[in-house]
Amino acid sequence: MTTTQVVNPATEQVVTTLELVSAAETDAAIERAQRAGADWRAVAPGDRARLLRRFAEAVDANLEQLAQLEVANAGHTIGNARWEAGNVRDVLHFAAGIPERLLGNQIPVAGGVDITFHEPLGVVGVIVPWNFPMPIAAWGFGPALAAGNTVVLKPAELTPLTAIRLGELALEAGVPEGVFQVLPGKGSVVGRRFVTHPAVRKVVFTGSTEVGKEIMAGCARQVKRVTLELGGKSANIVFADADLERAAATAPYGVFDNAGQDCCARSRILVQRSVFDRFLELLEPAVRGVRVGDPSAESTEMGPLISAAHRARVASFVEPSTKVAFTGTQPDGPGFWYPPTVVLPDAPSDRVLTEEVFGPVVAVVPFEDEADAVRIANDTEYGLSGSIWTNNVGRALRVSRGVEAGNLSVNSHSSVRYWTPFGGFKQSGLGRELGPDAALAFTETKNVFIAT
Ligand code: NAP
Numbered sequence: 001m002t003t004t005q006v007v008n009p010a011t012e013q014v015v016t017t018l019e020l021v022s023a024a025e026t027d028a029a030i031e032r033a034q035r036a037g038a039d040w041r042a043v044a045p046g047d048r049a050r051l052l053r054r055f056a057e058a059v060d061a062n063l064e065q066l067a068q069l070e071v072a073n074a075g076h077t078i079g080n081a082r083w084e085a086g087n088v089r090d091v092l093h094f095a096a097g098i099p100e101r102l103l104g105n106q107i108p109v110a111g112g113v114d115i116t117f118h119e120p121l122g123v124v125g126v127i128v129p130w131n132f133p134m135p136i137a138a139w140g141f142g143p144a145l146a147a148g149n150t151v152v153l154k155p156a157e158l159t160p161l162t163a164i165r166l167g168e169l170a171l172e173a174g175v176p177e178g179v180f181q182v183l184p185g186k187g188s189v190v191g192r193r194f195v196t197h198p199a200v201r202k203v204v205f206t207g208s209t210e211v212g213k214e215i216m217a218g219c220a221r222q223v224k225r226v227t228l229e230l231g232g233k234s235a236n237i238v239f240a241d242a243d244l245e246r247a248a249a250t251a252p253y254g255v256f257d258n259a260g261q262d263c264c265a266r267s268r269i270l271v272q273r274s275v276f277d278r279f280l281e282l283l284e285p286a287v288r289g290v291r292v293g294d295p296s297a298e299s300t301e302m303g304p305l306i307s308a309a310h311r312a313r314v315a316s317f318v319e320p321s322t323k324v325a326f327t328g329t330q331p332d333g334p335g336f337w338y339p340p341t342v343v344l345p346d347a348p349s350d351r352v353l354t355e356e357v358f359g360p361v362v363a364v365v366p367f368e369d370e371a372d373a374v375r376i377a378n379d380t381e382y383g384l385s386g387s388i389w390t391n392n393v394g395r396a397l398r399v400s401r402g403v404e405a406g407n408l409s410v411n412s413h414s415s416v417r418y419w420t421p422f423g424g425f426k427q428s429g430l431g432r433e434l435g436p437d438a439a440l441a442f443t444e445t446k447n448v449f450i451a452t
């Protein structure tokens with residue numbers, strides 16, 4: 001029996017010890033999910049909707065407990081953790097609207113009737129990273145269940161606690177046994193089986209681009225469907241005509257939220273050269289003012305990194321030769337802390353500009369004009385999100401169309417709403433989650449012609 005210790009990253013204390021699921025147990029769970037699928041897809045749309053609504057209500061009734069679990073397991077600030085549990089509830093309520101609205105087409109044809117159906121795929125495997133354990137899980141299992149699939153879900157080994165609780169809440173809400181199973185275990189064991197087991201018809205993966213490529217290649221052997229949400233190196237583009245005070249005051253939260261462990265982190269701030277110095281002057285107090293510390297305190301804005309190993313990786317981006325403009329604060333004592341850090345790269349090839357740091361390190365770079373801003377923003381393998389700060393509506397729209405990224409915000413840093421589509425261009429991913437079409441990613445379109 002392999003076990004894992006779940007560690008609180010703010011205190012380095014062991015929260016609990018868990019047994020990890022083996023390959024044989026994974027196979028058994030996948031086969032249970034396959035058997036449960038026959039009944040689940042036959043549940044009347046209104047009844048499936050009602051079960052998802054009850055699941056949402058169970059999440060809401062346990063929102064504070066889920067949030068506290070995430071604070072202890074992932075070091076998320078309590079404010080963020082409450083939002084994340086609320087997001088699971090909202091995704092489930094939105095998903096509850098799907099079964100009765102999974103509309104097909106009736107297409108005019110000669111000699112008969114032609115109709116389309118959105119058939120469930122079967123068993124869906126969801127592989128979740130440690131950075132947003134609750135929302136990322138729900139973006140997969142909510143619409144997948146709504147469309148009539150059964151789900152096996154693997155949380156990250158570092159952060160399994162909220163997913164395990166969500167699995168219990170589904171059962172308490174009346175979701176039948178085998179329909180939604182949470183399997184804490186290793187990526188190389190449980191995650192790998194999702195890719196290789198032929199009964200799993202789709203893999204939804206969020207995590208590193210490196211592992212995502214491996215998963216895509218593995219799935220290719222069975223032409224298995226995949227949705228991939230991978231890394232990012234998003235740009236926050238600040239034009240001279242923007243409200244500079246607001247752009248500077250909000251920029252830290254666009255990158256340091258969740259300690260920068262966010263695929264949407266705006267980890268490159270591009271500033272028009274004419275206001276570059278002024279922007280840095282305004283940014284400094286904003287960065288120093290980020291409240292870093294005990295994530296369970298209501299006023300805390302940034303907690304620790306997830307692990308000692310991850311902190312070492314983040315720290316490796318700030319080399320002795322790196323020009324550090326200024327840093328924020330970090331508490332003393334135990335915990336995997338790293339301060340908000342602003343760096344001024346020497347060259348476009350600097351690692352801190354080309355690789356995803358996944359920590360509270362942001363690079364600030366000047367640009368000349370609109371075309372230069374778009375060119376720099378697109379000078380990356382990634383294309384997940386980004387922000388554009390300007391008071392010129394035409395420019396906001398031109399630049400929004402020019403930046404190769406899936407999720408942009410103008411004069412804001414918001415990326416995610418459960419009712420709008422989310423996903424990446426280029427090596428940031430494949431497919432979309434959330435939004436009006438969320439369920440279609442978990443169905444096959446079937447066309448039926450009936451001769452009359
Ligand atoms: P990762 O290795 O990509 O892990 C993500 C998930 O995939 C985890 O549940 C992991 O399981 C699982 N996994 C790992 N190898 C697998 C395999 N061969 N087959 C199937 N599943 C597998 O990410 P990480 O190592 O935690 O983080 C590394 C870097 O990835 C970060 O520093 C960051 O740059 C990036 N990242 C991006 C996101 C994002 O939201 N886009 C999220 C997380 C990480 P276990 O970890 O439990 O073994």
Ligand code: MG
Binds near residue numbers: 211
């Ligand atoms: Mg890994």
